[in-house]
Amino acid sequence: MGVLYVIRHAQASFGAADYDVLSDLGHRQSRALGQALAVQGVMPDAVFIGAQRRHRETLAGIADGLGAPVQPQVHAGLNEFDFKGLLDARFRDAPAPDGMHSDRRSHFRTLRDTVLMWQRDEVPDPPETWAAFSDRVADAKAVMQGAGETVLAVSSGGAISQMIASVLQTPADQQIALQLQMKNCAVNRFISTSNAMYLHGFNETPHITAETAEELLTYS
Template structure:
C-alpha cells in the first residue's frame, strides 16, 4: 500500500515587498521536516511541487535532507488559489499592514463568497475549477505509483485542506475550516489502496513540538 505525503510550504515573507519567498523561519521549518522524514526512513519514488517560490524552495530544502532533490518535478496544478484575486473580487483587497492575522480575517469571508459563487465569479479561477485541477493533479500522482511506492508533494494549505475535505466528501469544509489549521511544513498523509484514497492523517506537526515549538506558524 503506497502513501502520498502532502507537505505545506514553509513560512512565506508576510508583510515584505515580495510575499512569495521563504522567511528565515520558513527555511528552518523545511530543514526540520526534512530531518523528520529522514528519521522515518521513508523513500519516495515520486516528488512534485507547485511552481510558487515558497513551494519550490521548501521542496529543495526537504529533499536535500533526503538526498532526493533530483526526483522532484514542478506542476502548476499544485499551486495555491490566488488569494489576492479573491480578496479583490469578493473582499475589500489586501489589508494594510498585511499581517498574517489581518489577511486571514479578510480572507475568510472572501473565500466563503468565492465558494458560494461557484462558476459565476469574475475571479481568474473559480472554486469548481480550483477543486478540479488539484484533484486531477492528485489522481495523476496516484496513477504514477507502483505498488508500495510513496510520493511527496510540496504545496499549500488551501490545496491540502481542500483535498482532505474532498476525501471526506466535503471539499468546501476542507477549504473554509481545515485549511485554516494547516501549519507551515505540516505533514498530511494519504494512503492509496484497492478502495481508493484514504485520509490517514492531517496536519501532523509533532516535529514542531518541544524546542522547535517557536517555529509553529500558519502563513
C-alpha cells in the same frame, strides 16, 4: 497500496512585496522536516510540487534534510489559488477592510468569508472559479495516486485542504476551515489504492518538539 505525503510549504513572506519567497525561518523549517522524515525512513520514489517558488524552495530544504537529491514533477493542481486577487476581486467596487493584505488577523478573517462567497459564485470575476480550482486539485490527486509506493508532494494550504475535503467528502465550507488550521511544513498523509484514497494523517509536524516549537511552529 501507496503512501502519499502532501506537505504545506514552509513559512513564506507574509506582508512583503513578494509573498512567494521563503523566510529565513522557512528554510530552517524545511530542512528540519527533511531530517525528521529521514529518521522516519521516508524515501520517496516520486516527488511533485506546484509551480510556485515557495514550493520549490521548501522541497530543496526537505531534500537537504533527507540527504537525497530529488527530481520533482511540476503539477499546476498543487498551486495555491490567487488569494490576493480573490480578495481584490471581492472588494473591487467597495472599500476593503483595513490591513486586508498586511495584518494577519484582518487578512485571515476576510479570507475566510471571501472563500465562502467564492464557493457560492458570489465573487464577481475572480481570478479563477471555484469549480476550476477544485478540478485542477482533483487532477493532481489522481496523478499522484498511482505514481509510486511512496510519493511526496509540496503544495499550499488551500490546495491541500481541498484535497482533504474531497477525500473526506465534506461540505465545501470545510475546505477553508481546514486551511486556516494548517501549519507551515505540516505533513498530511494519504493511503491510496488503485481506486480509492483515505486520509491517514492531518497537519502533522514531526520536525517540531517541545524544545523547538517556539521557533519552528508557524501558520503564515
